[in-house]
Amino acid sequence: MGTSKVESMADRELARREADADRAAAFHALADRHLDASYRLAHAILGQRAEAEDATHDAFVAAWRHWSTLRDPDLFEHWFDRILVNTCRNRLRQISRWRSHDLSIDQRPATGDDYGPTHDRGLLGPALAELAPDQRVVLALRFYRDMSIEQIAARVGTRPGTVKSRLHRALHSLRTALDQVDPQRTLR
Amino acid sequence: MVDETAPASLRATVMAITDLNTATSERRLGSGWRFPLVSRFAAVALAATAVGVLMLIGVGLLLQPAPDVGPPAPPDPAKPSASSGWIAYSTAPAADYKGVSGDAEPLAGSDIYLVREGEEPRLIADRDGGGIWNVCPAFSPDGSLLAFGQETSDGEAIVVVGIDAQGSLTDPNIRLPVAGSGLAPCPRWSSDGSRVAYLEGGTVVVRELDGSSAAIKDGDPALADFAHNRNSIPAPNGELVARNVGATIVVERADGSDSQIVAQLGAYALAGWSPDSRWILSMQDVSGFHFTMHATSVVEPFETVTIVAMVRVNHGRSWPGDGDVSWQPTFGE
Numbered sequence: 001m002g003t004s005k006v007e008s009m010a011d012r013e014l015a016r017r018e019a020d021a022d023r024a025a026a027f028h029a030l031a032d033r034h035l036d037a038s039y040r041l042a043h044a045i046l047g048q049r050a051e052a053e054d055a056t057h058d059a060f061v062a063a064w065r066h067w068s069t070l071r072d073p074d075l076f077e078h079w080f081d082r083i084l085v086n087t088c089r090n091r092l093r094q095i096s097r098w099r100s101h102d103l104s105i106d107q108r109p110a111t112g113d114d115y116g117p118t119h120d121r122g123l124l125g126p127a128l129a130e131l132a133p134d135q136r137v138v139l140a141l142r143f144y145r146d147m148s149i150e151q152i153a154a155r156v157g158t159r160p161g162t163v164k165s166r167l168h169r170a171l172h173s174l175r176t177a178l179d180q181v182d183p184q185r186t187l188r
Numbered sequence: 189m190v191d192e193t194a195p196a197s198l199r200a201t202v203m204a205i206t207d208l209n210t211a212t213s214e215r216r217l218g219s220g221w222r223f224p225l226v227s228r229f230a231a232v233a234l235a236a237t238a239v240g241v242l243m244l245i246g247v248g249l250l251l252q253p254a255p256d257v258g259p260p261a262p263p264d265p266a267k268p269s270a271s272s273g274w275i276a277y278s279t280a281p282a283a284d285y286k287g288v289s290g291d292a293e294p295l296a297g298s299d300i301y302l303v304r305e306g307e308e309p310r311l312i313a314d315r316d317g318g319g320i321w322n323v324c325p326a327f328s329p330d331g332s333l334l335a336f337g338q339e340t341s342d343g344e345a346i347v348v349v350g351i352d353a354q355g356s357l358t359d360p361n362i363r364l365p366v367a368g369s370g371l372a373p374c375p376r377w378s379s380d381g382s383r384v385a386y387l388e389g390g391t392v393v394v395r396e397l398d399g400s401s402a403a404i405k406d407g408d409p410a411l412a413d414f415a416h417n418r419n420s421i422p423a424p425n426g427e428l429v430a431r432n433v434g435a436t437i438v439v440e441r442a443d444g445s446d447s448q449i450v451a452q453l454g455a456y457a458l459a460g461w462s463p464d465s466r467w468i469l470s471m472q473d474v475s476g477f478h479f480t481m482h483a484t485s486v487v488e489p490f491e492t493v494t495i496v497a498m499v500r501v502n503h504g505r506s507w508p509g510d511g512d513v514s515w516q517p518t519f520g521e
Contacts, residue, residue: 039194
Protein backbone atom coordinates (compact mmCIF):
# COMPACT_ATOMS: atom_id res chain seq x y z
CA MET A 1 0.00 0.00 0.00
CA GLY A 2 1.78 3.10 -1.19
CA THR A 3 1.36 6.83 -1.01
CA SER A 4 0.04 6.98 -4.59
CA LYS A 5 -2.97 4.91 -3.67
CA VAL A 6 -3.73 7.20 -0.74
CA GLU A 7 -3.29 10.25 -2.96
CA SER A 8 -5.68 8.86 -5.59
CA MET A 9 -8.19 8.16 -2.83
CA ALA A 10 -7.81 11.72 -1.55
CA ASP A 11 -8.19 13.04 -5.11
CA ARG A 12 -11.34 11.02 -5.62
CA GLU A 13 -12.66 12.27 -2.32
CA LEU A 14 -11.89 15.86 -3.29
CA ALA A 15 -13.46 15.37 -6.72
CA ARG A 16 -16.52 13.90 -5.08
CA ARG A 17 -16.68 16.82 -2.68
CA GLU A 18 -16.28 19.29 -5.55
CA ALA A 19 -19.07 17.56 -7.45
CA ASP A 20 -21.20 17.54 -4.34
CA ALA A 21 -20.41 21.22 -3.77
CA ASP A 22 -21.45 22.01 -7.34
CA ARG A 23 -24.69 20.11 -6.89
CA ALA A 24 -25.41 21.86 -3.64
CA ALA A 25 -24.64 25.27 -5.14
CA ALA A 26 -26.96 24.61 -8.05
CA PHE A 27 -29.69 23.41 -5.72
CA HIS A 28 -29.32 26.47 -3.47
CA ALA A 29 -29.49 28.85 -6.41
CA LEU A 30 -32.60 27.27 -7.88
CA ALA A 31 -34.30 26.77 -4.54
CA ASP A 32 -33.67 30.38 -3.60
CA ARG A 33 -35.11 31.58 -6.88
CA HIS A 34 -38.25 29.45 -6.74
CA LEU A 35 -38.98 29.18 -3.02
CA ASP A 36 -41.42 32.09 -2.71
CA ALA A 37 -43.48 31.08 -5.73
CA SER A 38 -43.48 27.45 -4.61
CA TYR A 39 -44.63 28.38 -1.14
CA ARG A 40 -47.41 30.56 -2.55
CA LEU A 41 -48.62 27.74 -4.75
CA ALA A 42 -48.55 25.23 -1.89
CA HIS A 43 -50.48 27.71 0.25
CA ALA A 44 -53.03 28.21 -2.51
CA ILE A 45 -53.56 24.47 -2.81
CA LEU A 46 -53.51 23.53 0.86
CA GLY A 47 -55.00 26.66 2.37
CA GLN A 48 -52.90 26.57 5.54
CA ARG A 49 -49.53 28.15 6.26
CA ALA A 50 -48.25 25.22 8.31
CA GLU A 51 -49.28 22.64 5.71
CA ALA A 52 -47.83 24.78 2.95
CA GLU A 53 -44.51 25.11 4.76
CA ASP A 54 -44.28 21.38 5.35
CA ALA A 55 -45.29 20.50 1.80
CA THR A 56 -42.82 22.98 0.32
CA HIS A 57 -40.05 21.64 2.52
CA ASP A 58 -40.92 18.02 1.67
CA ALA A 59 -40.98 18.81 -2.03
CA PHE A 60 -37.51 20.36 -1.89
CA VAL A 61 -36.26 17.35 0.05
CA ALA A 62 -37.63 15.08 -2.69
CA ALA A 63 -36.05 17.31 -5.32
CA TRP A 64 -32.65 17.11 -3.62
CA ARG A 65 -32.89 13.33 -3.29
CA HIS A 66 -33.73 12.98 -6.96
CA TRP A 67 -31.44 15.74 -8.19
CA SER A 68 -29.67 13.42 -10.60
CA THR A 69 -32.90 12.95 -12.56
CA LEU A 70 -33.05 16.67 -13.46
CA ARG A 71 -31.41 16.60 -16.86
CA ASP A 72 -31.61 20.30 -17.68
CA PRO A 73 -31.53 23.04 -15.00
CA ASP A 74 -33.58 25.22 -17.33
CA LEU A 75 -36.43 22.76 -16.82
CA PHE A 76 -36.23 23.00 -13.03
CA GLU A 77 -39.45 24.94 -12.64
CA HIS A 78 -41.46 22.45 -14.66
CA TRP A 79 -39.74 19.49 -12.98
CA PHE A 80 -40.08 20.83 -9.46
CA ASP A 81 -43.66 21.99 -9.95
CA ARG A 82 -44.60 18.38 -10.68
CA ILE A 83 -43.04 17.27 -7.41
CA LEU A 84 -44.60 20.11 -5.43
CA VAL A 85 -48.06 19.66 -6.92
CA ASN A 86 -47.89 15.95 -6.24
CA THR A 87 -46.72 16.51 -2.67
CA CYS A 88 -49.62 18.87 -2.05
CA ARG A 89 -52.09 16.52 -3.70
CA ASN A 90 -50.94 13.63 -1.52
CA ARG A 91 -51.28 15.78 1.58
CA LEU A 92 -54.82 16.66 0.59
CA ARG A 93 -55.60 12.98 0.13
CA GLN A 94 -54.19 12.19 3.54
CA ILE A 95 -56.29 14.93 5.09
CA SER A 96 -59.32 13.47 3.35
CA ARG A 97 -58.51 10.03 4.72
CA TRP A 98 -58.23 11.42 8.24
CA ARG A 99 -61.58 13.15 7.85
CA SER A 100 -63.21 9.93 6.68
CA HIS A 101 -62.18 8.30 9.96
CA ASP A 102 -64.48 10.54 11.97
CA LEU A 103 -61.96 12.97 13.33
CA SER A 104 -63.44 15.75 15.42
CA ILE A 105 -64.35 18.89 13.61
CA ASP A 106 -61.51 20.66 15.43
CA GLN A 107 -59.00 18.60 13.53
CA ARG A 108 -60.29 19.58 10.14
CA PRO A 109 -57.84 21.84 8.35
CA ALA A 110 -58.71 25.50 8.41
CA THR A 111 -58.81 26.53 4.82
CA GLY A 112 -59.70 30.16 5.05
CA ASP A 113 -57.87 32.34 2.61
CA ASP A 114 -55.62 34.52 4.76
CA TYR A 115 -55.44 37.13 2.04
CA GLY A 116 -59.04 37.34 1.00
CA PRO A 117 -61.61 39.80 2.30
CA THR A 118 -62.61 39.08 5.88
CA HIS A 119 -66.21 38.34 5.00
CA ASP A 120 -65.18 35.69 2.48
CA ARG A 121 -63.08 33.61 4.84
CA GLY A 122 -65.97 31.83 6.39
CA LEU A 123 -67.55 31.14 2.98
CA LEU A 124 -64.72 30.12 0.69
CA GLY A 125 -62.68 28.10 3.14
CA PRO A 126 -65.13 25.30 3.83
CA ALA A 127 -66.13 25.20 0.18
CA LEU A 128 -62.51 24.79 -0.89
CA ALA A 129 -62.02 22.09 1.71
CA GLU A 130 -64.79 20.04 0.13
CA LEU A 131 -63.15 19.98 -3.29
CA ALA A 132 -61.34 16.88 -4.46
CA PRO A 133 -57.53 17.21 -4.34
CA ASP A 134 -57.21 17.20 -8.14
CA GLN A 135 -59.74 20.01 -8.39
CA ARG A 136 -57.95 22.14 -5.81
CA VAL A 137 -54.68 21.66 -7.62
CA VAL A 138 -55.96 22.86 -11.01
CA LEU A 139 -57.82 25.71 -9.32
CA ALA A 140 -54.66 26.91 -7.64
CA LEU A 141 -52.57 26.61 -10.80
CA ARG A 142 -55.20 28.50 -12.80
CA PHE A 143 -55.91 31.37 -10.45
CA TYR A 144 -52.73 31.71 -8.40
CA ARG A 145 -50.18 30.89 -11.06
CA ASP A 146 -52.21 32.31 -13.96
CA MET A 147 -51.43 29.22 -15.98
CA SER A 148 -53.16 28.34 -19.21
CA ILE A 149 -55.07 25.09 -19.55
CA GLU A 150 -52.26 23.61 -21.60
CA GLN A 151 -49.64 24.64 -19.03
CA ILE A 152 -51.68 23.13 -16.22
CA ALA A 153 -52.09 19.93 -18.19
CA ALA A 154 -48.32 19.69 -18.59
CA ARG A 155 -47.71 20.35 -14.89
CA VAL A 156 -50.07 17.68 -13.60
CA GLY A 157 -49.47 15.26 -16.45
CA THR A 158 -52.95 15.02 -17.86
CA ARG A 159 -54.91 16.09 -20.91
CA PRO A 160 -56.20 19.67 -21.40
CA GLY A 161 -59.72 18.31 -21.59
CA THR A 162 -59.34 16.72 -18.17
CA VAL A 163 -58.08 20.01 -16.76
CA LYS A 164 -61.06 21.87 -18.17
CA SER A 165 -63.40 19.31 -16.73
CA ARG A 166 -61.85 19.54 -13.26
CA LEU A 167 -61.91 23.34 -13.33
CA HIS A 168 -65.52 23.36 -14.40
CA ARG A 169 -66.52 20.97 -11.62
CA ALA A 170 -64.48 22.87 -9.04
CA LEU A 171 -66.01 26.23 -9.93
CA HIS A 172 -69.47 24.73 -10.04
CA SER A 173 -68.98 23.25 -6.59
CA LEU A 174 -67.75 26.57 -5.23
CA ARG A 175 -70.66 28.47 -6.74
CA THR A 176 -73.12 25.99 -5.33
CA ALA A 177 -71.56 26.20 -1.88
CA LEU A 178 -71.53 30.01 -1.91
CA ASP A 179 -75.10 30.17 -3.15
CA GLN A 180 -76.25 27.98 -0.31
CA VAL A 181 -74.63 30.21 2.30
CA ASP A 182 -75.25 33.56 0.67
CA PRO A 183 -78.07 33.16 -1.83
CA GLN A 184 -78.63 36.90 -2.17
CA ARG A 185 -74.96 37.55 -2.74
CA THR A 186 -75.21 40.33 -0.14
CA LEU A 187 -71.61 39.94 0.90
CA ARG A 188 -70.08 40.45 -2.53
CA MET B 189 -52.25 36.80 -7.29
CA VAL B 190 -51.31 36.48 -3.64
CA ASP B 191 -48.10 38.31 -2.83
CA GLU B 192 -46.35 36.49 -0.02
CA THR B 193 -42.77 35.46 0.61
CA ALA B 194 -41.79 32.22 2.23
CA PRO B 195 -41.13 32.48 5.97
CA ALA B 196 -37.50 32.94 6.93
CA SER B 197 -37.60 29.70 8.89
CA LEU B 198 -38.71 27.76 5.81
CA ARG B 199 -35.98 29.35 3.72
CA ALA B 200 -33.38 28.37 6.31
CA THR B 201 -34.48 24.76 6.47
CA VAL B 202 -34.71 24.41 2.69
CA MET B 203 -31.19 25.78 2.28
CA ALA B 204 -29.99 23.31 4.91
CA ILE B 205 -31.40 20.32 3.05
CA THR B 206 -28.09 19.71 1.28
CA ASP B 207 -26.38 19.38 4.66
CA LEU B 208 -28.60 16.55 5.78
CA ASN B 209 -28.40 12.95 4.64
CA THR B 210 -32.07 12.70 5.23
CA ALA B 211 -34.61 15.28 6.16
CA THR B 212 -37.10 12.78 7.51
CA SER B 213 -38.07 13.01 11.11
CA GLU B 214 -38.06 9.57 12.65
CA ARG B 215 -38.61 7.68 15.82
CA ARG B 216 -37.26 4.20 16.14
CA LEU B 217 -38.71 1.04 17.53
CA GLY B 218 -36.71 -1.33 19.61
CA SER B 219 -35.19 -1.76 23.03
CA GLY B 220 -37.52 0.87 24.43
CA TRP B 221 -35.13 3.59 23.25
CA ARG B 222 -36.92 6.32 21.41
CA PHE B 223 -35.58 9.41 19.75
CA PRO B 224 -37.67 12.52 20.20
CA LEU B 225 -39.25 13.73 17.03
CA VAL B 226 -36.66 16.06 15.53
CA SER B 227 -38.07 19.39 14.39
CA ARG B 228 -36.78 21.03 11.26
CA PHE B 229 -35.08 23.69 13.36
CA ALA B 230 -33.33 21.25 15.65
CA ALA B 231 -32.31 19.25 12.59
CA VAL B 232 -30.69 22.34 11.09
CA ALA B 233 -28.79 23.05 14.29
CA LEU B 234 -27.68 19.45 14.61
CA ALA B 235 -26.66 19.28 10.99
CA ALA B 236 -24.64 22.46 11.16
CA THR B 237 -22.81 21.18 14.22
CA ALA B 238 -22.26 17.78 12.63
CA VAL B 239 -20.89 19.33 9.45
CA GLY B 240 -18.52 21.48 11.45
CA VAL B 241 -17.27 18.51 13.44
CA LEU B 242 -16.89 16.37 10.32
CA MET B 243 -14.89 19.08 8.59
CA LEU B 244 -12.51 19.25 11.55
CA ILE B 245 -12.15 15.49 11.52
CA GLY B 246 -11.58 15.51 7.78
CA VAL B 247 -8.83 18.09 8.06
CA GLY B 248 -7.24 16.08 10.83
CA LEU B 249 -7.33 12.91 8.75
CA LEU B 250 -5.71 14.61 5.78
CA LEU B 251 -2.85 15.69 7.97
CA GLN B 252 -2.30 12.19 9.36
CA PRO B 253 0.32 9.82 7.96
CA ALA B 254 -0.96 7.53 5.24
CA PRO B 255 -3.00 4.78 6.86
CA ASP B 256 -2.64 1.16 5.94
CA VAL B 257 -5.89 0.48 4.08
CA GLY B 258 -6.91 -3.09 4.59
CA PRO B 259 -9.31 -5.28 2.64
CA PRO B 260 -12.89 -4.06 2.18
CA ALA B 261 -15.17 -4.66 5.14
CA PRO B 262 -17.53 -7.62 4.84
CA PRO B 263 -21.17 -6.78 4.07
CA ASP B 264 -23.14 -5.57 7.03
CA PRO B 265 -25.57 -8.40 7.84
CA ALA B 266 -28.09 -5.85 9.06
CA LYS B 267 -28.35 -4.23 5.63
CA PRO B 268 -31.24 -5.34 3.43
CA SER B 269 -28.93 -6.17 0.55
CA ALA B 270 -26.95 -8.64 2.60
CA SER B 271 -29.63 -10.28 4.66
CA SER B 272 -32.89 -10.49 2.82
CA GLY B 273 -32.46 -11.31 -0.83
CA TRP B 274 -33.85 -9.67 -3.91
CA ILE B 275 -36.98 -7.55 -4.06
CA ALA B 276 -39.23 -8.15 -7.06
CA TYR B 277 -41.58 -5.38 -8.14
CA SER B 278 -43.94 -4.65 -10.99
CA THR B 279 -44.29 -1.28 -12.68
CA ALA B 280 -48.07 -1.51 -12.65
CA PRO B 281 -50.46 -2.29 -9.80
CA ALA B 282 -51.98 -5.73 -10.27
CA ALA B 283 -55.52 -4.78 -9.39
CA ASP B 284 -55.74 -1.55 -11.32
CA TYR B 285 -53.49 -1.59 -14.36
CA LYS B 286 -56.34 -1.06 -16.79
CA GLY B 287 -57.79 2.00 -15.11
CA VAL B 288 -57.43 5.49 -16.51
CA SER B 289 -54.56 7.26 -14.85
CA GLY B 290 -54.95 10.72 -16.25
CA ASP B 291 -51.44 10.53 -17.62
CA ALA B 292 -51.16 12.46 -20.88
CA GLU B 293 -48.69 9.87 -22.16
CA PRO B 294 -49.58 6.62 -20.38
CA LEU B 295 -47.30 3.65 -20.69
CA ALA B 296 -48.87 0.40 -21.80
CA GLY B 297 -47.69 -2.90 -20.43
CA SER B 298 -45.64 -3.44 -17.31
CA ASP B 299 -42.29 -4.92 -16.38
CA ILE B 300 -41.02 -6.93 -13.45
CA TYR B 301 -37.66 -6.09 -11.96
CA LEU B 302 -35.41 -7.43 -9.22
CA VAL B 303 -33.55 -4.96 -7.05
CA ARG B 304 -31.74 -4.69 -3.78
CA GLU B 305 -30.04 -1.86 -1.99
CA GLY B 306 -26.94 -0.61 -3.75
CA GLU B 307 -27.63 -2.43 -7.01
CA GLU B 308 -29.32 -1.44 -10.23
CA PRO B 309 -32.70 -3.00 -10.99
CA ARG B 310 -32.60 -6.07 -13.21
CA LEU B 311 -35.31 -6.66 -15.78
CA ILE B 312 -36.90 -10.08 -15.34
CA ALA B 313 -40.06 -9.80 -17.43
CA ASP B 314 -40.38 -7.27 -20.23
CA ARG B 315 -43.54 -5.49 -21.33
CA ASP B 316 -42.52 -5.89 -24.97
CA GLY B 317 -43.23 -2.33 -25.98
CA GLY B 318 -46.62 -2.33 -24.30
CA GLY B 319 -48.04 -5.63 -25.46
CA ILE B 320 -47.52 -7.52 -22.20
CA TRP B 321 -48.67 -6.83 -18.65
CA ASN B 322 -46.48 -8.54 -16.04
CA VAL B 323 -47.82 -8.05 -12.53
CA CYS B 324 -47.95 -9.38 -9.00
CA PRO B 325 -44.55 -11.04 -8.46
CA ALA B 326 -44.35 -13.66 -5.70
CA PHE B 327 -41.25 -15.54 -4.53
CA SER B 328 -41.62 -19.17 -3.54
CA PRO B 329 -41.02 -19.95 0.14
CA ASP B 330 -37.42 -21.02 -0.52
CA GLY B 331 -36.75 -18.02 -2.77
CA SER B 332 -35.60 -20.05 -5.76
CA LEU B 333 -38.68 -19.47 -7.93
CA LEU B 334 -40.59 -16.33 -8.89
CA ALA B 335 -44.21 -16.52 -10.02
CA PHE B 336 -46.11 -13.64 -11.57
CA GLY B 337 -49.26 -12.94 -13.52
CA GLN B 338 -49.15 -12.12 -17.19
CA GLU B 339 -51.58 -10.83 -19.77
CA THR B 340 -50.76 -10.95 -23.46
CA SER B 341 -52.69 -11.06 -26.70
CA ASP B 342 -52.72 -14.84 -26.20
CA GLY B 343 -54.58 -14.57 -22.94
CA GLU B 344 -53.75 -14.68 -19.25
CA ALA B 345 -51.31 -16.93 -17.47
CA ILE B 346 -49.14 -17.53 -14.45
CA VAL B 347 -45.46 -17.58 -15.28
CA VAL B 348 -42.91 -19.33 -13.03
CA VAL B 349 -39.19 -18.72 -13.49
CA GLY B 350 -36.07 -19.67 -11.57
CA ILE B 351 -33.96 -16.98 -9.89
CA ASP B 352 -30.40 -17.71 -8.80
CA ALA B 353 -28.47 -16.07 -5.97
CA GLN B 354 -27.13 -13.40 -8.34
CA GLY B 355 -30.63 -12.39 -9.37
CA SER B 356 -30.44 -13.93 -12.83
CA LEU B 357 -33.05 -16.00 -14.62
CA THR B 358 -32.58 -19.76 -14.55
CA ASP B 359 -34.69 -22.80 -15.27
CA PRO B 360 -37.53 -23.51 -15.08
CA ASN B 361 -39.56 -21.22 -17.29
CA ILE B 362 -43.15 -22.35 -16.98
CA ARG B 363 -46.25 -20.72 -18.41
CA LEU B 364 -49.58 -21.85 -16.95
CA PRO B 365 -52.54 -20.49 -18.95
CA VAL B 366 -55.56 -19.60 -16.85
CA ALA B 367 -59.19 -18.89 -17.69
CA GLY B 368 -59.70 -15.37 -19.00
CA SER B 369 -61.02 -12.96 -16.41
CA GLY B 370 -59.98 -9.63 -17.84
CA LEU B 371 -57.02 -9.20 -15.51
CA ALA B 372 -53.76 -11.06 -15.13
CA PRO B 373 -53.90 -13.46 -12.15
CA CYS B 374 -52.08 -12.74 -8.91
CA PRO B 375 -50.31 -15.97 -7.82
CA ARG B 376 -49.70 -17.24 -4.30
CA TRP B 377 -47.52 -20.22 -3.29
CA SER B 378 -48.32 -23.28 -1.27
CA SER B 379 -46.30 -23.55 1.91
CA ASP B 380 -44.04 -26.24 0.42
CA GLY B 381 -43.44 -24.27 -2.79
CA SER B 382 -44.72 -27.05 -5.04
CA ARG B 383 -48.00 -25.45 -6.18
CA VAL B 384 -49.35 -22.07 -7.11
CA ALA B 385 -52.83 -20.72 -6.55
CA TYR B 386 -54.86 -17.83 -7.92
CA LEU B 387 -58.38 -16.48 -7.76
CA GLU B 388 -60.93 -17.31 -10.42
CA GLY B 389 -64.32 -15.79 -9.92
CA GLY B 390 -63.60 -15.33 -6.22
CA THR B 391 -62.60 -18.96 -5.77
CA VAL B 392 -59.10 -20.25 -5.05
CA VAL B 393 -57.73 -22.44 -7.84
CA VAL B 394 -54.60 -24.52 -7.26
CA ARG B 395 -52.27 -25.74 -9.97
CA GLU B 396 -49.28 -28.05 -9.90
CA LEU B 397 -46.22 -26.71 -11.66
CA ASP B 398 -46.75 -29.19 -14.45
CA GLY B 399 -50.00 -27.37 -15.17
CA SER B 400 -52.40 -29.96 -13.83
CA SER B 401 -55.23 -28.91 -11.58
CA ALA B 402 -55.23 -30.03 -7.98
CA ALA B 403 -57.63 -30.29 -5.11
CA ILE B 404 -56.95 -27.89 -2.28
CA LYS B 405 -55.05 -29.41 0.63
CA ASP B 406 -53.32 -28.24 3.79
CA GLY B 407 -50.63 -25.70 3.07
CA ASP B 408 -52.33 -24.28 0.00
CA PRO B 409 -53.22 -20.57 -0.02
CA ALA B 410 -56.63 -19.65 1.32
CA LEU B 411 -58.88 -16.81 0.26
CA ALA B 412 -57.49 -14.59 3.02
CA ASP B 413 -53.98 -14.94 1.55
CA PHE B 414 -55.08 -12.95 -1.49
CA ALA B 415 -56.25 -9.95 0.51
CA HIS B 416 -53.84 -7.02 0.73
CA ASN B 417 -54.44 -4.05 2.88
CA ARG B 418 -51.82 -1.55 1.82
CA ASN B 419 -52.39 0.47 4.99
CA SER B 420 -51.86 -2.34 7.51
CA ILE B 421 -49.48 -5.25 7.05
CA PRO B 422 -48.52 -7.87 9.67
CA ALA B 423 -44.87 -8.90 9.88
CA PRO B 424 -43.97 -12.45 8.84
CA ASN B 425 -42.98 -13.30 12.41
CA GLY B 426 -46.46 -12.36 13.60
CA GLU B 427 -45.12 -10.05 16.32
CA LEU B 428 -45.44 -6.64 14.68
CA VAL B 429 -47.84 -4.76 12.44
CA ALA B 430 -46.91 -1.84 10.17
CA ARG B 431 -49.53 0.79 9.43
CA ASN B 432 -49.62 3.77 7.11
CA VAL B 433 -51.09 6.66 9.06
CA GLY B 434 -51.15 9.83 7.04
CA ALA B 435 -47.59 10.55 5.99
CA THR B 436 -46.09 8.33 8.67
CA ILE B 437 -45.25 4.66 9.04
CA VAL B 438 -46.31 3.35 12.42
CA VAL B 439 -45.14 0.03 13.84
CA GLU B 440 -46.76 -1.62 16.81
CA ARG B 441 -47.03 -4.97 18.51
CA ALA B 442 -49.64 -7.35 17.16
CA ASP B 443 -51.86 -6.54 20.13
CA GLY B 444 -51.73 -2.85 19.25
CA SER B 445 -49.37 -1.87 22.07
CA ASP B 446 -46.08 0.01 21.90
CA SER B 447 -47.10 1.97 18.82
CA GLN B 448 -44.33 4.16 17.42
CA ILE B 449 -43.70 6.26 14.35
CA VAL B 450 -40.69 4.84 12.52
CA ALA B 451 -40.63 7.10 9.48
CA GLN B 452 -42.18 10.15 7.95
CA LEU B 453 -41.64 9.76 4.24
CA GLY B 454 -44.84 11.09 2.80
CA ALA B 455 -45.23 7.46 1.87
CA TYR B 456 -48.24 6.80 -0.26
CA ALA B 457 -48.48 3.12 0.61
CA LEU B 458 -46.86 0.28 2.46
CA ALA B 459 -45.55 -2.47 0.24
CA GLY B 460 -44.51 -5.21 2.64
CA TRP B 461 -42.02 -6.62 5.12
CA SER B 462 -38.69 -8.28 4.67
CA PRO B 463 -38.85 -12.03 5.32
CA ASP B 464 -36.89 -11.56 8.57
CA SER B 465 -39.38 -8.93 9.84
CA ARG B 466 -36.58 -6.35 10.21
CA TRP B 467 -37.43 -4.00 7.34
CA ILE B 468 -40.58 -2.38 5.99
CA LEU B 469 -40.89 -1.53 2.33
CA SER B 470 -42.80 1.57 1.32
CA MET B 471 -43.44 3.16 -2.04
CA GLN B 472 -43.32 6.92 -2.11
CA ASP B 473 -45.18 8.79 -4.80
CA VAL B 474 -42.69 11.35 -6.10
CA SER B 475 -44.08 13.02 -9.18
CA GLY B 476 -47.44 11.37 -9.63
CA PHE B 477 -45.99 9.02 -12.23
CA HIS B 478 -42.86 7.81 -10.49
CA PHE B 479 -42.37 6.00 -7.23
CA THR B 480 -39.34 5.61 -5.03
CA MET B 481 -39.10 2.49 -2.90
CA HIS B 482 -37.64 2.76 0.60
CA ALA B 483 -36.79 0.19 3.26
CA THR B 484 -37.11 1.32 6.89
CA SER B 485 -35.61 -0.76 9.66
CA VAL B 486 -37.46 -1.48 12.88
CA VAL B 487 -34.38 -2.83 14.67
CA GLU B 488 -30.94 -1.35 15.24
CA PRO B 489 -29.22 0.22 13.38
CA PHE B 490 -32.32 2.29 12.72
CA GLU B 491 -32.40 3.88 9.30
CA THR B 492 -34.25 4.34 6.05
CA VAL B 493 -32.51 3.38 2.84
CA THR B 494 -33.55 3.90 -0.74
CA ILE B 495 -33.97 0.67 -2.65
CA VAL B 496 -34.81 2.12 -6.04
CA ALA B 497 -35.62 5.69 -7.06
CA MET B 498 -37.92 7.29 -9.61
CA VAL B 499 -39.46 4.19 -11.17
CA ARG B 500 -41.76 5.18 -14.01
CA VAL B 501 -45.12 3.53 -13.69
CA ASN B 502 -47.81 3.22 -16.24
CA HIS B 503 -50.34 4.33 -13.74
CA GLY B 504 -50.19 7.12 -11.22
CA ARG B 505 -53.17 6.38 -9.06
CA SER B 506 -52.78 3.35 -6.95
CA TRP B 507 -49.69 1.36 -6.17
CA PRO B 508 -48.89 -0.98 -4.63
CA GLY B 509 -52.15 -2.64 -5.34
CA ASP B 510 -52.67 -6.25 -4.46
CA GLY B 511 -49.16 -7.61 -4.25
CA ASP B 512 -46.89 -5.70 -6.56
CA VAL B 513 -43.78 -6.31 -4.44
CA SER B 514 -42.26 -9.54 -3.15
CA TRP B 515 -39.16 -9.81 -0.98
CA GLN B 516 -37.18 -12.95 -1.54
CA PRO B 517 -36.56 -15.18 1.47
CA THR B 518 -32.84 -15.37 2.25
CA PHE B 519 -31.47 -17.41 -0.58
CA GLY B 520 -30.23 -20.83 0.27
CA GLU B 521 -31.90 -21.10 3.65
